[in-house]
Amino acid sequence: VRHPTLDDVRAAARRIEPHVHRTPVVTSRTLDRELGASAFFKCENLQKVGAFKARGALNAVLGLSAEAAARGVVAHSSGNHAAALAWASAIRGIPCTVVMPEDASPIKVAAVTGYGATIVFCPRSEREAACERIVRERGAALVHPFENPAVIAGQATAALELLEQVPGLDVVVTPVGGGGLLAGTSIAVRDVRPDAPVLGAEPRAVDDAFRSLATGVRQPAVVDPRTLADGLLTGLGRINFDILRERGVEVVTVSEEAIVAAARFVLERMKLVVEPSAATVLAALRSRASSLAGKRIGAVFSGGNTDFRWLHG
Amino acid sequence: VRHPTLDDVRAAARRIEPHVHRTPVVTSRTLDRELGASAFFKCENLQKVGAFKARGALNAVLGLSAEAAARGVVAHSSGNHAAALAWASAIRGIPCTVVMPEDASPIKVAAVTGYGATIVFCPRSEREAACERIVRERGAALVHPFENPAVIAGQATAALELLEQVPGLDVVVTPVGGGGLLAGTSIAVRDVRPDAPVLGAEPRAVDDAFRSLATGVRQPAVVDPRTLADGLLTGLGRINFDILRERGVEVVTVSEEAIVAAARFVLERMKLVVEPSAATVLAALRSRASSLAGKRIGAVFSGGNTDFRWLHG
Numbered sequence: 013v014r015h016p017t018l019d020d021v022r023a024a025a026r027r028i029e030p031h032v033h034r035t036p037v038v039t040s041r042t043l044d045r046e047l048g049a050s051a052f053f054k055c056e057n058l059q060k061v062g063a064f065k066a067r068g069a070l071n072a073v074l075g076l077s078a079e080a081a082a083r084g085v086v087a088h089s090s091g092n093h094a095a096a097l098a099w100a101s102a103i104r105g106i107p108c109t110v111v112m113p114e115d116a117s118p119i120k121v122a123a124v125t126g127y128g129a130t131i132v133f134c135p136r137s138e139r140e141a142a143c144e145r146i147v148r149e150r151g152a153a154l155v156h157p158f159e160n161p162a163v164i165a166g167q168a169t170a171a172l173e174l175l176e177q178v179p180g181l182d183v184v185v186t187p188v189g190g191g192g193l194l195a196g197t198s199i200a201v202r203d204v205r206p207d208a209p210v211l212g213a214e215p216r217a218v219d220d221a222f223r224s225l226a227t228g229v230r231q232p233a234v235v236d237p238r239t240l241a242d243g244l245l246t247g248l249g250r251i252n253f254d255i256l257r258e259r260g261v262e263v264v265t266v267s268e269e270a271i272v273a274a275a276r277f278v279l280e281r282m283k284l285v286v287e288p289s290a291a292t293v294l295a296a297l298r299s300r301a302s303s304l305a306g307k308r309i310g311a312v313f314s315g316g317n318t319d320f321r322w323l324h325g
Numbered sequence: 326v327r328h329p330t331l332d333d334v335r336a337a338a339r340r341i342e343p344h345v346h347r348t349p350v351v352t353s354r355t356l357d358r359e360l361g362a363s364a365f366f367k368c369e370n371l372q373k374v375g376a377f378k379a380r381g382a383l384n385a386v387l388g389l390s391a392e393a394a395a396r397g398v399v400a401h402s403s404g405n406h407a408a409a410l411a412w413a414s415a416i417r418g419i420p421c422t423v424v425m426p427e428d429a430s431p432i433k434v435a436a437v438t439g440y441g442a443t444i445v446f447c448p449r450s451e452r453e454a455a456c457e458r459i460v461r462e463r464g465a466a467l468v469h470p471f472e473n474p475a476v477i478a479g480q481a482t483a484a485l486e487l488l489e490q491v492p493g494l495d496v497v498v499t500p501v502g503g504g505g506l507l508a509g510t511s512i513a514v515r516d517v518r519p520d521a522p523v524l525g526a527e528p529r530a531v532d533d534a535f536r537s538l539a540t541g542v543r544q545p546a547v548v549d550p551r552t553l554a555d556g557l558l559t560g561l562g563r564i565n566f567d568i569l570r571e572r573g574v575e576v577v578t579v580s581e582e583a584i585v586a587a588a589r590f591v592l593e594r595m596k597l598v599v600e601p602s603a604a605t606v607l608a609a610l611r612s613r614a615s616s617l618a619g620k621r622i623g624a625v626f627s628g629g630n631t632d633f634r635w636l637h638g
Contacts, residue, residue: 036349038371057596058351283370283629285596316596324637 013251015258016165018203021172021196024071024165031103032066035059035170037177040282043294048305051297052181054174057286057316061123063243064170064193064314065096065157071166072155073100081106083151088139090116091243092315093157098129109152111142119319158190159249168196174310175204182307187292187314188212188221188263189244191252197312198259212256212263213296215239215271221248222263225256240271240322243289243315266295272322274298278313279323287318326564328571329478331516334485334509337384337478344416345379348372348483350490353595356607361618364610365494367487370599370629374436376556377483377506377627378409378470384479385468386413394419396464401452403429404556405628406470411442422465424455432632471503472562481509487623488517495620500605500627501525501534501576502557504565510625511572525569525576526609528552528584534561535576538569553584553635556602556628579608585635587611591626592636600631 035055044050056064073085084107087097094110101108108129112121113136124131134142146152155163170193171184184201188194191212198210214221217239220231233247248256266274275291278284293311297304348368357363369377386398397420400410407423414421421442425434426449437444447455459465468476483506484497497514501507504525511523527534530552533544546560561569579587588604591597606624610617 062596279598279633283375283598285592285598320592320633320636323633 015255016161016199020165021168021200025169025172027074028067028070031070033059034173042281047301049307049309051309052178054170054312056170057313061095061099062315062317063092064167065092067169068163068166068192069096070100072160072162073104075162076153080153085155086143086146086152087155088143089157095123097155098124098127102127109146111139158192159251164192164196167193168200170312171197171200178310180308181205181208181310183209184310185211185213185293185296186312187244187289188214190246191248195252195255198261202259210261213292214263214265215241215244216265216267218244219265222265224248224253225263240268240288241292264296264300266292270295285316286313287315288322290314328568329474329512333478334481334513338482338485340387341380341383344383346372347486355594360614362620362622364622365491367483367625369483370626374408374412375628375630376405377480378405380482381476381479381505382409383413385473385475386417388475389466393466398468399456399459399465400468401456402470408436410468411437411440415440422459424452471505472564477505477509480506481513483625484510484513491623493621494518494521494623496522497623498524498526498606498609499625500557500602501527503559504561508565508568511574515572523574526605527576527578528554528557529578529580531557532578535578537561537566538576553601554605577609577613579605583608588635598629599626600628601635603627
């Protein structure tokens with residue numbers, strides 16, 4: 013598989029620009045004082061569908077040929093990618109089918125059907141087979157949530173904007189689950205700010221990306237993971253593992269307590285809703301505060317879709 | 326008392342500009358579809374100290390003569406004005422004393438002491454006497470939270486910015502408690518968009534402003550009010566009553582259920598934290614949707630300081 017390049021990212025940015033928000037970048041003087049650094053957060057929680065996933069899904073959908081698009085798209089997802097693909101398909105006016113687990117949250121189901129997509133419910137273990145059947149029977153294009161160069165290039169546009177909005181960043185941090193956002197970010201950063209390291213923030217409970225990059229061998233996804241960061245449950249994808257290793261990206265793991273404290277800080281002090289998956293970036297900055305002192309840090313608040321169960325835990 | 330003019334508001338804007346945020350204006354396509362209108366929300370929840378109160382307090386503090394300032398300032402408040410005055414005093418480097426009730430929330434107490442202000446605790450019924458004593462003994466300047474032309478002019482700068490940020494507004498809505506924000510807004514709007522009506526949003530449980538303007542006689546504050554909108558407990562001030570009556574401002578009352586639903590919508594869909602007092606503006610827009618159809622509506626999210634008790638009610 014060809015890895016996306018900065019040209020792909022720039023093309024993605026031009027393609028999706030009429031439909032996505034150029035999300036704002038926020039700061040907190042209180043946090044900067046705590047960290048002894050300057051932290052800039054890109055608010056993809058304020059993005060369409062409430063997450064950066066809108067970028068990758070739309071880039072993939074708009075990149076399909078007319079014939080392929082007419083046959084529709086399909087993906088399995090119980091989270092933000094499902095809503096993003098449904099939203100992107102509605103923009104292009106093409107059929108969209110999402111395979112979801114039978115226990116998917118009613119809110120996510122409503123979001124997907126609200127954009128006019130069809131849902132196929134099936135047990136979690138059969139979701140890949142269900143997708144393949146729909147690809148076979150309807151000729152639908154599979155839009156994988158992270159193992160897809162067009163999706164990765166789309167996710168990378170968030171970091172590209174951040175680099176434009178905040179000159180002179182010394183380091184950039186994003187959450188890592190399947191790795192599409194982190195890999196895309198590493199591509200954008202390497203070519204715009206070649207000396208700036210890129211960090212991934214990963215819940216300790218699903219630390220396969222951390223172990224994969226530490227050992228140089230992609231590790232299997234954690235089985236039955238328990239973390240509040242429900243957007244980061246999947247294992248690191250193969251393409252993304254290759255990109256991250258090639259770019260020398262490092263992953264920082266964070267505890268559940270640190271994730272909740274970070275989400276609460278953003279809510280109470282910055283007055284913004286971030287989902288626990290997004291709060292991992294702040295937790296990672298805090299755990300690395302000593303090595304980040306004095307630096308200009310860019311970070312991506314990846315999404316804001318949460319039921320707030322963590323708030324009164 | 327001389328009522329503030331647009332010149333006073335413009336002077337306040339210049340004076341406080343180096344220290345306050347030019348807060349963003351947000352929209353929601355979902356809400357616009359629901360209302361059949363275009364609503365623009367000025368995010369004073371993202372303001373310094375988390376509320377528009379920073380504007381009025383700072384304008385009052387910066388407007389003091391050098392001699393008066395040296396003797397410090399005093400106010401009684403258990404809410405956002407207390408933190409705002411402490412913050413403003415720290416900027417000018419002058420002593421600040423805040424009279425607070427003995428049952429004030431520990432968070433508010435921490436905010437005030439965090440800015441270096443002194444707190445005098447006393448029973449709620451004795452707070453005015455306590456303030457007067459501090460004025461007498463120390464020569465401190467009383468900065469009333471809303472019965473003060475410099476404070477009113479400062480609060481008006483939020484609407485002035487909103488009118489600059491969003492051209493062609495047809496109507497502007499703010500919450501009303503003591504009335505400083507609403508009166509200031511009515512001054513800014515009248516001179517910039519003379520034909521645009523100004524509406525106040527008031528919890529039904531503390532509807533003294535509604536009844537005051539409806540009867541043309543200022544009504545006493547509601548005794549022992551029960552509303553989640555804890556920033557709007559005080560009765561409408563005398564100066565503000567005069568300004569609002571003169572400007573023909575109308576007040577819309579909203580139920581507790583509508584306030585909670587609005588605060589929840591902003592949290593879940595717009596990904597922003599607003600306190601219940603601020604959510605009253607959205608509740609008011611919804612209750613007036615039929616008469617606002619097709620209009621460009623400006624509204625002020627007045628603050629974002631909340632303990633989220635309303636979220637899981």
